[in-house]
Each structure stands twice: as structure tokens, then as C-alpha cells.
Amino acid sequence: MPEPVNRITGIAAPLPRANVDTDAIIPKAHLLTIHRSGLGAGLFSEWRFDDDGRERPDSVLNQVPWREAKILLAGENFGCGSSREHAVWSLMDFGIRCVIAPSFASIFHENCQKNGLAAVTLDEAVLAHLVAVVQATPAATMTVDIEACRVTAPDGREFPFTMDAARRQALLEGLDEIGASLRHDAAMAAFEARDRAQRPWIHALPTA
Amino acid sequence: MTTPRSIIDKIWDQHVVADLGDGRVLLHIDRHMLHEVTSPQAYAGLAAAGRRLRRPDLTFATADHIVSTENGRTDDTVPGGPEMIRALRANAESTGVALFDLGDIRQGIVHVIAPELGIALPGATLVCGDSHTSTVGALGAMAWGIGTSEVEHVMATQTAILRRPPTMRITFTGTRPAGVSAKDMVLKLIATIGTAGATGYGVEYAGPAIRALSMEERMTVCNMSVELGARFGLIAPDAVTFAYLQGRPFAPAGDLWERAVEAWRALASDPGARFDAEIELDVSSLTPQVSWGTSPQDCIGVGETVPDPEREADPKRRQAMRRALDYIGLEPGTPIRDLPVDMVFIGSCTNSRIEDLRAAAAVLKGRRVAAGLRALVVPGSGQVRRQAEAEGLDRVFTAAGFEWREPGCSMCAGMNADRVPPGKRCVATSNRNFEGRQGPGARTHLASPATAAAAAVAGRIVDVRSFEGGA
Numbered sequence A: 001m002p003e004p005v006n007r008i009t010g011i012a013a014p015l016p017r018a019n020v021d022t023d024a025i026i027p028k029a030h031l032l033t034i035h036r037s038g039l040g041a042g043l044f045s046e047w048r049f050d051d052d053g054r055e056r057p058d059s060v061l062n063q064v065p066w067r068e069a070k071i072l073l074a075g076e077n078f079g080c081g082s083s084r085e086h087a088v089w090s091l092m093d094f095g096i097r098c099v100i101a102p103s104f105a106s107i108f109h110e111n112c113q114k115n116g117l118a119a120v121t122l123d124e125a126v127l128a129h130l131v132a133v134v135q136a137t138p139a140a141t142m143t144v145d146i147e148a149c150r151v152t153a154p155d156g157r158e159f160p161f162t163m164d165a166a167r168r169q170a171l172l173e174g175l176d177e178i179g180a181s182l183r184h185d186a187a188m189a190a191f192e193a194r195d196r197a198q199r200p201w202i203h204a205l206p207t208a
Numbered sequence B: 001m002t003t004p005r006s007i008i009d010k011i012w013d014q015h016v017v018a019d020l021g022d023g024r025v026l027l028h029i030d031r032h033m034l035h036e037v038t039s040p041q042a043y044a045g046l047a048a049a050g051r052r053l054r055r056p057d058l059t060f061a062t063a064d065h066i067v068s069t070e071n072g073r074t075d076d077t078v079p080g081g082p083e084m085i086r087a088l089r090a091n092a093e094s095t096g097v098a099l100f101d102l103g104d105i106r107q108g109i110v111h112v113i114a115p116e117l118g119i120a121l122p123g124a125t126l127v128c129g130d131s132h133t134s135t136v137g138a139l140g141a142m143a144w145g146i147g148t149s150e151v152e153h154v155m156a157t158q159t160a161i162l163r164r165p166p167t168m169r170i171t172f173t174g175t176r177p178a179g180v181s182a183k184d185m186v187l188k189l190i191a192t193i194g195t196a197g198a199t200g201y202g203v204e205y206a207g208p209a210i211r212a213l214s215m216e217e218r219m220t221v222c223n224m225s226v227e228l229g230a231r232f233g234l235i236a237p238d239a240v241t242f243a244y245l246q247g248r249p250f251a252p253a254g255d256l257w258e259r260a261v262e263a264w265r266a267l268a269s270d271p272g273a274r275f276d277a278e279i280e281l282d283v284s285s286l287t288p289q290v291s292w293g294t295s296p297q298d299c300i301g302v303g304e305t306v307p308d309p310e311r312e313a314d315p316k317r318r319q320a321m322r323r324a325l326d327y328i329g330l331e332p333g334t335p336i337r338d339l340p341v342d343m344v345f346i347g348s349c350t351n352s353r354i355e356d357l358r359a360a361a362a363v364l365k366g367r368r369v370a371a372g373l374r375a376l377v378v379p380g381s382g383q384v385r386r387q388a389e390a391e392g393l394d395r396v397f398t399a400a401g402f403e404w405r406e407p408g409c410s411m412c413a414g415m416n417a418d419r420v421p422p423g424k425r426c427v428a429t430s431n432r433n434f435e436g437r438q439g440p441g442a443r444t445h446l447a448s449p450a451t452a453a454a455a456a457v458a459g460r461i462v463d464v465r466s467f468e469g470g471a
Helices: A088-095 A106-115 A124-136 A167-174 A178-180 A185-198 B005-016 B040-048 B081-093 B110-116 B133-140 B148-157 B181-194 B214-228 B239-245 B254-264 B315-328 B354-364 B382-390 B393-400 B449-458
Strands: A009-016 A071-074 A098-101 A119-122 A140-145 A151-152 A159-161 B018-019 B025-029 B029-034 B059-062 B098-100 B124-130 B140-144 B159-163 B167-173 B202-206 B230-232 B277-283 B289-291 B299-303 B343-346 B372-377 B425-429 B443-447
Touching: A009 A124, A071 A124, A071 B181, A071 B254, A088 A106, A098 A124, A098 B393, A106 A119, A106 A167, A106 B148, A119 B289, A124 B372, A140 B029, A185 B018, A185 B025, A185 B029, A185 B254, B005 B018, B005 B025, B005 B059, B005 B140, B040 B148, B059 B081, B059 B110, B081 B098, B110 B124, B110 B133, B124 B148, B133 B140, B133 B214, B133 B230, B140 B230, B148 B159, B181 B214, B181 B277, B181 B289, B181 B299, B181 B372, B202 B214, B214 B230, B214 B354, B230 B382, B239 B254, B343 B354, B343 B449, B354 B382, B354 B393, B354 B449, B382 B393, B425 B449
Parallel strands: A009 A071, A071 A098, A098 A119, B029 B059, B029 B124, B059 B098, B124 B140, B167 B202, B167 B277, B202 B230, B343 B372, B343 B425, B425 B443
Antiparallel strands: A009 A140, A140 A151, A151 A159, B018 B025, B025 B159, B289 B299, B289 B443
């Protein structure tokens, strides 16, 4: 169940590449687990570490102060590819609480929501500005205010964003989505009874 | 007169359980497929909250991603793997879910077995914790990939929370030339509109070139819907669909079959149905496609040359192209044809069905894999493997020097022991050529089964149409 998220203030790391896929976010070697925890070690591991497991100094998330980043400034179509929720778990385990990008891949976007990772959409030009600012002043912090739907850049400039009301609510309240859905139990039962009559082949399967 | 509706509208309307009042609905899920990578954490969450699995009778499980594809395999695979297989087995057993386990002929890649067993049906909603769930849209199902939290939600409620997606119709016109496959059609589509070209859309594939496809070819097209960014992609069911499904183990039978077919016939989009976006692609002059970069949109005709980033106007695209060329080890202007390759992989949920194996075997018959090249063929399911053996395809593959393996995701997922070594070049029939997808440093070229088979023989990328037996 996600924790409520209201305002995120922290270091923002620039990673303005387009089409960063979930295979890159968490390479498959780190998926060999039945647990959700401890996945931060695998975050961008093929970019962050060399073949001998040593940190690559040129990798953004290995650099001071970006290795402490809470916010990731990403490129368009971030999180494309596989449905693996491990991508979100690894970002969060690393310490990332918000990803800002011009656009997100659909499944990844859903996975963010389910875990309380804020996925904020800002247009290309604003992102380019934010990237430039954090590259000039890496240690300055950025604030993402979910309640006010506003990003405050390290240079003090403010940028509003829009977020779907349900997504925003879920972040602010840390909703138990399954618990909320289960309150519709009567509607589910009614649907099933009606549907069983209309489409019996869906509900009464041959046993094999 | 009622408003004309698309097939997507019709399936959507039939599945709404509750309106959540803010544009989102609870949508009934008719079929839920589980596999070993994305379900253990969902089961753990369900148990931790003391919740039950609402409809075990609509839930099916198989292990595919991390399983070994070695002949004579056991649970033993990569480190961490056996624990995942055993978790799936124990979870399925304790919740009464049908499991197609290792050793069961019905085991296989989840998107291959769902249609093959008649679990996926026209007009149904089907989800799985895997992005290529879009494959089974070929049957006229609304099928999409979900994350583990959503897997848990479906387990507990047999519904998914969804916002109605915008709809797109992609119409393929013209007649496909000989030697050009469904894979080439979908690769060309992605190259044309890009990997974000249909982000968030529900897509209907339509038009004469789609109608002319076999059921298995339609699955190849729908499989790669997610590579366009689409939520799902589907094809209206027709006589081809019904002929494919009839008699499959979990498909309706007898009177129920007749009733179901009648309902399925009504699913096709009404004339005049509105889509939020329309795209048309003529396949008449299509050629076999091969990828040159690290995104499925980086595809060119086999007769073309690697594009030059310096000629690209968009600076971001230019940068991405440079990076892709650096990773893949190619220079702009290089003809993609005649590029030497080290490995060939025929398999994955895109191209591991019986027709794919037949197409590859037709090229390989009487030929040998080039010296020093490693070639794998991994059937999508136990049933595909058995069928191929009954037709003698396994002997064609092994005589040619291919490894004939047990079913699984194999080198497509790269999560098992099947990998392309760093720096090696592989022609693969799979769906993703991302950096590291087939193993760290692996260089993947996406292609059709026939093109991959021809490359195995030649030891380099070739135009299968000029290759005897290939057209």
C-alpha cells in the first residue's frame, strides 16, 4: 500500500534520454527474486557498473550529489518496454520519489501510481530548462508539490503541471486501491450473475 | 438509430462493473494469466492483506520466462529461478489455479498457450503481468499487460481499474508481396509511426491485408502493439478466428459454441464507428525488414543502408541514433545486407508458433548453418514442439545445425541461461532489440523467421526473397 506523498524536495538528477526502457531501468539479472525489496542495487545497473561490478564514474546516478537524487528528470516515453513493476520498485529503493518527463509509457505510468512514485508530466522546453539548471547547480534542490501541482526549480522559477484527479488523490492519500475496489463487491456479484447468463462460456469453462 | 460503435466500444461496454465516477471504471477481467516473474509478489501482497483469490476458475498459470530450455530440464535454471518456479507452483496449488507446469505438454510461453488452449476468446478481456499480452488481441480479445500491483488487484477483485483509452484504427491496405511476412508488416508500422506512435491507445488493426492473415500471423502483428506504445491491439474475429478456436480445450463446445460464435460475429466495428485516430499503411511494396539499432522503430528494408544521424533534423533523435549505432557497432551508410552475424534465435511470443517454425524450416531444408554460428530454435509451447516433431521440422532444424530446445521465452527475455555474449551479433525473431535485452552487450537485429533462417545459413543478413526456397 503506497505511503501518502504530498511534497517532494530534493536533488534532481538529469537523465534526458528518450525511450528509456524498463530493461535499462532494471536489467533482467535483478528480476530473479520473489521479493519487492532491495532492488535499488539493480537500478540502471548496466549503465552504473562495469563488467567487474565497479561503478562507472560517468554515470549520472554515480555522481555527487546526484547519487542522492529524489527526483529524476527524464526524456519522453520513459519506462517503455516490459511491464515489470521491478522498474518502479528499483527507482524507489534507490531513493527516487518523483520522475518528471514529457511523457511516460502506459504500463510504467500505472505502475508508478500503484506504488506512490510521482510521475509528473512537463513539456519538453520546461524539462530542457530544468536539466540545464540542475547541470549548472547540481546541489540545489527542486520541489515538486503534488497538492499545488507545481514544480519549483532550483532557480526559483515555478512551473505548474496537470495531473489526473484520481492520480493526484491517490498520491496525496496513499490509497489502498484494492480495499477501495472491494467495496464494490455487490456490483461485482451482480455483474457476474448477469454476465453468466449472457456469456456462459466465459464463466463455465470446460475442465481440462 | 443507435450510434455506431467500434469493437473496442462494444467490448468495453460489456465489461463495466462499476463506474468510479471520475472517468475510471472497474472493468471485469474474463481471463487472468500468471507467470513466475510478475506473480510471486502479488501473491505475497494478497496473503499479507488476508485477501482471497476471487476467481481461481478464470486464472491460469505457467512458467516461461526463467525456465531452462535445455532438453531434459528440471526446475534448475539460473540462480533464483528455482525459487520462482516453486513459488508459482505452490501459489497455484494453494489457490486452486490451473497450472501448466514443466513437463506438461500445455506449458509454454503464456501468450502462445492462451490462444492455443482456447483460454483467450473473442470479446473477452484478458490480462497478464507481461507487456506482450497484446498478442491475444488477434482473437478479437481486449488483452493487455499489467504490473504486479494490478495482478494483485485482479486476483482480489477480478476487475481492473481503467480509464477508457482513446481508440486508433490502423488499416493495412494492398496485397503483401511474396516473401514478406506479418512480422515485416508490424516492423514497418513501428518504423513508420515510432515506438510512441500509439501511446495509450486501444488499437484495432483492420483492412484487407489484415483480413488476409492467418490466425498465427495476426498474433505476430498484435504481439508488437506494445512496441507502438499501445495499451492493446486487436483484430475483429471472423471465420478464420472461429476455425482456429473450435475444438480447443478451454473453448466453448456444443450449443455453447454456437451461441458464442453468434455473439462474436456481432463484435466487429459498425460501419461509421468513430476512432480518435486513423492510420493507413499500404503493404504492396513492402520488403523484408531488419532492425539496425536498439529500438524496434530502427527498422529498414533488407536492401537499404544504415541511416546517418547527421541527416536527422531532430536533435534528440539524432543523439539517440548515434548512441544506437555506437552500441550496435555499425557505421551510417552500411548496407544491412551482408552484415555478418554470430547467432540466430528463432522463438519468443512474437514468432514461435507452428507457422513460424514451418516458415523457417522451409528455408533451412537441405541446408546447413554457417560455420561458427550458433542457432537456436525454441518452440513457443509443448504443443508446438510436438506438432513440429510430428511434421519432421525438428529434424530439418537439427540437420541444419540448429539446437532444438524446450519451450520458453529463452533468448527473448534473456532471464534464463540463453544469452547472446557481449559484442556478438544476433538475428532474432523476438520483439525487442533494446540495449542488453538478449544479454549485456548483445547486438540484436529483429527480423522474421524466414529472414532469420536465411541469415543462419548465410552467416550474414540476406534478402530471403533472393534465397532459394525463401520466397
